[in-house]
Amino acid sequence: MNFLLQLSRLIDRINEAVGRAAIWLILVVVLISAGNAVSRFAFNMSSNAMLEVQWYLFSAIFLACAAYVLKKNEHIRIDVIAGRFSERAQNWIDVFGILVFLLPMAVLIAYLSWPVFMNAWHSGEVSANAGGLIRWPVRLLLPLGFALLILQAVSELIKRVAFLAGIAPNPLKKAAGPSAEEELAAEIRKHQVAPEVADIVHMNHEMIENPQGEQK
Template structure:
C-alpha cells in the first residue's frame, strides 16, 4: 500500500504540473483572440488558422484540466443524500462512482478516440476551412486528456483506500478553503496591509 500511495503522490504531482501549465494557455488564448479581433477591425484581416488555434487551445485547456479538477475536487458534486453520511461512507460512495462510472466511461472514450486520432494522423487530415490547420493535434487531445483523467482517477482510488485503512489523511478535506476563498483572503490581507501602511 505504501508503494501505491507513493504512486498516487507522483500522479498528483504530474496532474498539478499539467494543470498549472494549462493556466498559461488561457493567457495565450486571450492574446490570440484579442489580436485576431484587433486585426479584423483595424486592417480588415482575419485568419481561419488563428480562429482554429483558439479552439485547439480551448480543447487543450479543457482536456488537460479534467484530471486537475478531479485532484482538487472542483467538479460538480450533488450531495443531497451522500452529504448526510459519515466521511467513511462518503469515501465508499466515491470509490463506487470511480470504479463503476468514471473509470469505465473514461476508458471507453480513450479506446474509441484513439483510432480517430490515428486515422487523422496517418492521412494528414486538414481542416475544411481555407487556410485552416492540420487536424490530428486536436484529435490527440481527446485520448490524451482522458488518459490523464484515468491516471488521476487511479490516484483518487488509491488515496481513498489508504484513508479507509488509516494510512493517509482524507483526500477530500472539506475544511480546506476553496481557490476562490483563498483568493478573497489574499486580497483582504493585501488591503489590510495597504491600510496599515497608509496609517503609518
C-alpha cells in the same frame, strides 16, 4: 499500500504540473482572441488558422485540466444527499463512482479516440476551412486528456481506499487556500504579464463570489 500511495503522489505531481502549465494557455487564448477581434473589426482582416488555434487551445485547456480539477476535488458535486453522510460513507460513494462510472467511461473514450487520432496522423487530415490547420494535434488531445484522467482516477481511488483503511487523511477535505482564479491572477502579477488581465480575472472572481454587489 505504501507503494500505491507513492504511485498516487507521483500521479498527483504529474497532473499538478500539467494543470499549472495549462493555466497559462488561458492567458494565451485571451490574447489571441483579442488579437483576432481587433484585426477583424479594426482592419477587416481574419484568419481561419488563428481562429482554429483558439479552438485547439480551448480543447487543450479543457482536456488537460480535467485530471487537475479531479485532483483538486473541484469537479461538480451534488451534495444534497451525500453531504449528510459520514466521511466514510462519502468516500465509499466515491469509490463506487470511480469504479462503476468514471474509469469505464474514461477508458472507453480513450480507447475509441485513439484510432481517430491515428487515422488523422496517417492521412494528414487538414481542416476543411481555407487556411485551416492540420488536425492530428487536436485529435491527439482526446486520448491524452482521458489518459491523464484515468491516471488521476486511479490516484483518487488509492487515496480513498487508504482513508477507509485508516492510513491516510480524508481526500475529500479541500485544502484551505486561494481559488483557481486567485492563483491565476497571482501568477500573472508575479511574472508582470498583462496586469490588466489579472485585474479582470480577480474582478470576475469577486463577481461570482458576490453577484449582488453586497459589501463583505
